[in-house]
Amino acid sequence: MRHGKYRFIIGFLAVPLALYGVLVISPFVQDFQISMTNWSGLTPEKHWVGLANYRKIIHDDLFWKALWHNVLLLLIVPVVTLALGLFFAFMLNVGGRRKGSASVAGVRGAGFYKIIYFFPQVLSVTVIAILWQQIYNPDPEDGLLNSLLGHIGLTSLQQSWLGDPSIALACIMAVMIWANVGFYVVLFSAGMSSIPGEIYEASLLDGATRLTTFFRITLPLLRDTVATGWVYMGIIAMDAFAYVQLMSVNNGGPNETTDVVPLLLYKTAFRDNSQYGLAAAMGVAMLIVTLVFAVLTLRLSRRERIEF
Amino acid sequence: MTAETFEPTGPASEKTGARPKANARWGWKRSEGLVLNAFSHVFLVVWALMVGVPLLWALWSSFKTSGDILSHPWSLPTHLHFENWSHAWSKANMGRYFINTVIVVGFSTVGTMLLGSMAAYVLARFEFPLNRLIYFLFVGGMAFPVVMVLVPLFFVTKNLGILNTLPGLILVYIAYSLPFTVFFMTSFFKTLPTSVAEAALVDGASHTRTFFQIMVPMAKPGIISIGIFNVLGQWNQYLLPLVLNQGDTSKWVLTQGLADLAVQQGYQGDWGGLFAGLSIAMMPVLAVYVVFQRQVQAGLTAGALK
Numbered sequence: 211m212r213h214g215k216y217r218f219i220i221g222f223l224a225v226p227l228a229l230y231g232v233l234v235i236s237p238f239v240q241d242f243q244i245s246m247t248n249w250s251g252l253t254p255e256k257h258w259v260g261l262a263n264y265r266k267i268i269h270d271d272l273f274w275k276a277l278w279h280n281v282l283l284l285l286i287v288p289v290v291t292l293a294l295g296l297f298f299a300f301m302l303n304v305g306g307r308r309k310g311s312a313s314v315a316g317v318r319g320a321g322f323y324k325i326i327y328f329f330p331q332v333l334s335v336t337v338i339a340i341l342w343q344q345i346y347n348p349d350p351e352d353g354l355l356n357s358l359l360g361h362i363g364l365t366s367l368q369q370s371w372l373g374d375p376s377i378a379l380a381c382i383m384a385v386m387i388w389a390n391v392g393f394y395v396v397l398f399s400a401g402m403s404s405i406p407g408e409i410y411e412a413s414l415l416d417g418a419t420r421l422t423t424f425f426r427i428t429l430p431l432l433r434d435t436v437a438t439g440w441v442y443m444g445i446i447a448m449d450a451f452a453y454v455q456l457m458s459v460n461n462g463g464p465n466e467t468t469d470v471v472p473l474l475l476y477k478t479a480f481r482d483n484s485q486y487g488l489a490a491a492m493g494v495a496m497l498i499v500t501l502v503f504a505v506l507t508l509r510l511s512r513r514e515r516i517e518f
Numbered sequence: 519m520t521a522e523t524f525e526p527t528g529p530a531s532e533k534t535g536a537r538p539k540a541n542a543r544w545g546w547k548r549s550e551g552l553v554l555n556a557f558s559h560v561f562l563v564v565w566a567l568m569v570g571v572p573l574l575w576a577l578w579s580s581f582k583t584s585g586d587i588l589s590h591p592w593s594l595p596t597h598l599h600f601e602n603w604s605h606a607w608s609k610a611n612m613g614r615y616f617i618n619t620v621i622v623v624g625f626s627t628v629g630t631m632l633l634g635s636m637a638a639y640v641l642a643r644f645e646f647p648l649n650r651l652i653y654f655l656f657v658g659g660m661a662f663p664v665v666m667v668l669v670p671l672f673f674v675t676k677n678l679g680i681l682n683t684l685p686g687l688i689l690v691y692i693a694y695s696l697p698f699t700v701f702f703m704t705s706f707f708k709t710l711p712t713s714v715a716e717a718a719l720v721d722g723a724s725h726t727r728t729f730f731q732i733m734v735p736m737a738k739p740g741i742i743s744i745g746i747f748n749v750l751g752q753w754n755q756y757l758l759p760l761v762l763n764q765g766d767t768s769k770w771v772l773t774q775g776l777a778d779l780a781v782q783q784g785y786q787g788d789w790g791g792l793f794a795g796l797s798i799a800m801m802p803v804l805a806v807y808v809v810f811q812r813q814v815q816a817g818l819t820a821g822a823l824k
Contacts, residue, residue, distance in 0.1 A: 215644065218725040222640045226633040226696060227652065232678075233693035234659050237670035244670060298565060301558035317558055325811050326566045329573060331818060332807045334754030336773040337799050340780045340792075341576055352588045354575060361592070392569065397819045451665060452756045456777060472665040472757075479669050480761060486669050493666035500663055 245490035250483060263491035273492065276462075276469040277499070279379060283386070283450055283470070284503065288443035291387045292436060295394025298327065300424055302395065303402045304410070324399060327392035335389070339456035342385045346371035346457075373459055375467040382453050382468055390446065394439055401435045402428060437507065444503050448496070451476065471496055576800065580793035587789040602790035603798070606779070610791055612798050614768060615775035622684055622771060623752045626691035630748050631741055633692060634699030639729055641700070642707035643715075653704065659697030668761050675762055682765030690762060691752050699744055702820065706740035707733070746810075746817035753803065772799050 245263055249256035267273045302320040317323075330338055347353030348370035350360055356368045371381050405428065413423050429436075451472040455461060461477065462469030471492060479489035579587050580602050581595040607613040641653045671690070672681070680686025710733070718728045734741070756773045763769060770778075776799050783792040807814050 214725060216646070219640050219644055219646055221726070222636040222729075223652065226637040226700075229633065229689060229693050230656065230659070230696050233671065233674065233690055234667070234696075235655065237667040237674050238662065240670035240674075241667055294565075298562065301562055317555070317562065323562050323566055324815070325808070326569055328811070328815060329569055329804065329807070332750055332803045332814060333800055334756065334773055334803075336754070336756050336776050337796055340776060341572055341796060343780065344792075345572055345575075347591075349588075352591060354572070354591045357591045388568065391565070393818065396815050400819060445663075448663060449665065456780065472663070475665055475668065476761070479672075480764075490669050493663075493669065496663050496666050500661070504661060 241490050241493050244486055245494050247487045249486045256487070259487070263488050264495075266488060267491055267495060272466060272469065273471070273474065273495075275466055276471045276474045277495075279468065280448055280450070280470050280499070282379065283383060283447040284444055287383050287386050287390075287447045288440055290383075291390045291443055292394055292439055294387065294391045295398055295439070296429070296432075296436070298323075298391065298395045299398035299402055300428060303399055304420060304423070304428070320399075324392075324396050327395045329392065330389040331393045333389075335452040336456060338385065338389050339453050342388075343372065343457045346381060348373050372457060373464055375464045378458060378464060379468045382450070382457055385457070386446065386450065386453055390443065397435060397439060398432060401432045405431050441504065441507055444507065445500075448472075448500055448503070471499075573800065573804075576793050576796045580790065580797040582790060582793075584787055584789040584791075587793065599790060602794035605788070606791045606794035606798060610775070610779055610782070610795060611767070611770075612772070612775055612779070612795050615770050615772045616798065618684065618769060619753060619772040622687050622691065623749060626688045626695070626752050627745060627748050629688065629692040630695040630699055630752075631745050634696050634744075635703050635734065635737065635741065636729070637696070638700045638703030639707050639733060642704045643712075653700075656697055656700040659694070660701060664694060664757065668757075672761055682763055682769065684763075684769055687759060687763055687771070690758055691755065694758070695748050695752065699748065702744050703737070703740060706737060710736050742813065743817040743820045746814055747820065750803070750814075750818065 244256070246258060246260055247256035248259045248262070301317060302323055303316045345354040347356065350356045350365070350368050353371075355371065359365065359367045369377065372378050409427055410423055413427060414420075418426070449472055450470045454468050454470050454473050455476070458464075458468040462473055475489045475492040475496070478485050478492065575591075578595055579591075581598045581600070582593075582602075583599055586593065586595070607616075637652075637656065641649060641656075675681040675686050675690065678686070680689060714736070715728050715732055718732050719725070723731070754773065755771075756777070759771045759774050760777075763771065763774065767778075776795055779792055779795045783789060
């Protein structure tokens, strides 16, 4: 039994490790290398140019614009999504009318709401983006949203939505929030239902309002889950590729008001002149931003665990 | 900690608390409860409509003529135009893309679960040099953005001759699903009792046999959770096929076909076909979700709850 151990370990690890090494680790390492070359699809050979590509993106206004949009997404989308998720989860689990001795009760049909809210989570981002592109249709008669505003007499609010440079990015953010709230409702509900009802009972008897119980009991006890959710949402906000590529006018338009770094990278590498070196450098920049975000999040969320 | 610890708090404070004051508070709190109840229901219904109506709209629009979709976006179809669906399925090739997606996701999910569980089992249960290093190598993959490796990955698959092929896409999906699968399954295998596997080994079963006949059946709940997670993640993948499968349209997957349909419809004005295509991509996953909603919710939130 002993001597077979290493043969078994190698046998079980060889294939997954080989696949992972070739398709994940090696491209990862190569990206740093490619980012220091002037490789473009036009020349088969690549020349070492050191940090020239990094200098280029640092002086590229479009890159900073795209990065700024990613940072805006990173600041706004997770906050709103998690806040709405917490709000709805609290409503579902504690917002119900108390019956008999139960100190806290969920609303009726809580299970039903959770099923509906979770719908966008199982749909592909492609489906969501194309569907919302149709909803945002700028024509006052054709678009679902504009036509709704017309029907209820709010004609003045009708917009060209994705075509308006001042609100296009906000429209995309709204869709990202719409798509992700349901996940956090379910996640936070699971967390809330594991908090013993007696804690609520005690604080309600002591005269706390439900709002107080939310901030003093629910939120502190869910701290870890909220922090994890924050990281998940941050990753989604850093990407945003499919939403912007599919929904925005002219791939990042109008006037580059919705461009994000992943889309810029994709366009640089696979659409415009195949500037692989430059695109690879943008990839490294993405990694740096992601790492900074992860470290900051871990720093901010580290605190003593509350056991219950 | 068990619930009993908190039990004395309730009755005790009721007894010691000043009676009249407590009664007044109870009354006030009851009305607070009623207001909150109405308040919460309004918000909950509004959000349910905001989620449900767009999806229903896509479905009912798929039965309308293109002209009707444009001029009366809110009206119900007067006549069920099934030809939108048959048009999308055959002429717009959605049927082909659907089958391609089933093939790719089927093979890559099975591959991911098999390879991921094998690696996770070894990393969770055996001590050997480099164990930690290999574990962190796998798990580290969760931290970096996939978009970062697009350029080199494109050339790696090209050099291996698997660019623009379905097997290539399957291998890439497996490789990029391994980090989370290994991370989750390693902690899952650690929670399983060691005694059963040890008994099997003493009885003369090989390590391989112990894994497949004893550990895999025991790990079934974890495998199902992460299996669902992978099926949905791979079914919905857009970026990887867009870059690594841009060749022959007959090899496209559903998300690529749908994105193309959205662009085509702009030229051809076939809005009914677009909504039928959206419904084709949407309905199967929604149907599976409604039937298995508990497992799906548990599977997708499993990683975040740890």
